[in-house]
Amino acid sequence: MVKxxxxxxxxxxxxxxxxxxxxxxxxFVFAGKKRRVSDDQAAALRKALxxxxxxxxxxxxxxxxxxxxxxxxxxxxxxxxxxxxDDAMIEAxxxxxxxxxxxxxxxxxxADVRQARCSRADYILLDHGAGGTGDCFxxxxxxxxxxxxxxxxGLNPDNAAQAxxxxxxxxxxxxxxxxxxxxxxEKMKRFMAQVRAYRR
Numbered sequence: 001m002v003k004x005x006x007x008x009x010x011x012x013x014x015x016x017x018x019x020x021x022x023x024x025x026x027x028f029v030f031a032g033k034k035r036r037v038s039d040d041q042a043a044a045l046r047k048a049l050x051x052x053x054x055x056x057x058x059x060x061x062x063x064x065x066x067x068x069x070x071x072x073x074x075x076x077x078x079x080x081x082x083x084x085x086d087d088a089m090i091e092a093x094x095x096x097x098x099x100x101x102x103x104x105x106x107x108x109x110x111a112d113v114r115q116a117r118c119s120r121a122d123y124i125l126l127d128h129g130a131g132g133t134g135d136c137f138x139x140x141x142x143x144x145x146x147x148x149x150x151x152x153x154g155l156n157p158d159n160a161a162q163a164x165x166x167x168x169x170x171x172x173x174x175x176x177x178x179x180x181x182x183x184x185x186e187k188m189k190r191f192m193a194q195v196r197a198y199r200r
Contacts, residue, residue, distance in 0.1 A: 003170035004195055005056065005150065006177065006188065008035035014183045015048045021192045024170065026053050028076065031060035031083075034181065035174065039070060046075045056080050056102065064092055071097045078102065080125065087120040094122070102150060107137045110144075117147060125172060128153030142166055157190035164198040171195065 006018055007027030018026050026049055028042045029035040037045065046055050057076035059067055061083035070076045079093050080102040090101050103121035105112060107128065116124045126149050128137040136154030148169035155163055156176030163171050177187040 001199055002164040002168060002195060004192060005170055005172045006183075007056070007058065007152075007172055007174040008178075009045060009183065010035055010037050010041065011183070012045070012048060013185075015045050017183065017185045017188055018053065019048075019050045021188055022050075023053065023192065025056050025078070027056045027058055027080070027172070027174070029058045030062065030066075030070070031058060039073075039075065042070065043073060043075045054078055058082055061085065064089070064096065067093060068097050071099055080104065081121070090120050094120075104152070107141055107153075110141060113141050113145060116149070117145065123148055123150055123169060125150035125152055127172075139163075139166060142168075155191075157187055157194055160191050160194035161198045164195050 003024035005025035005027055006023045008029050009015060009018060009026050028037050028045060049055060054077040055075065056078040057067065057070050058080045059082065067079055078100050081090065082104040090103060093099065093101050100122040102123045102125050103119045104125040104127055105116040107113060107126045116126060124147065150170045150172045151163055151166065151168040152172035155171055155173040160171065173191055177191050178184055179187065
């Protein structure tokens with residue numbers, strides 16, 4: 001069954017909507033500027049988030065120490081790496097912090113897919129560009145993927161069912177459920193409805 005991750009949650013209302021709509025994962029971004037949250041903000045959001053929804057921390061070339069602090073505090077339960085982290089860093093997170101790791105890859109060719117397939121991460125995330133672009137990559141490149149993956153990049157309520165039909169492990173959506181740069185409850189609702197309709 002295709003899962004859903006709402007990423008880039010940063011306001012109390014985003015959390016309230018997630019609690020109501022029940023995605024499988026909620027993402028807090030600890031990098032960049034647009035959707036970044038501080039450690040304290042994330043802690044407050046996690047406290048308000050339904051305990052049954054795992055929180056995913058999104059990092060770009062961050063330190064094991066900082067990631068570990070957020071795991072130990074209970075702010076996040078899964079680590080998502082979006083930078084140039086290598087297998088050694090992935091294994092350090094897995095072994096030291098005892099959490100699952102999602103590693104993001106920018107997909108533009110079959111070679112990119114091959115590289116992603118070899119990652120030591122628990123899950124790979126296949127995205128367009130550096131992520132957050134709102135654009136899709138060529139989904140035909142997914143024809144030979146043979147391991148669970150998160151599909152990201154350009155997802156929105158209008159293509160959610162089509163994306164779910166590719167049978168990824170999960171759909172990871174952020175800008176596609178926003179209006180003017182903030183989460184939009186109606187788009188979140190439509191996205192979940194489309195995925196659930198596909199699941200049935």
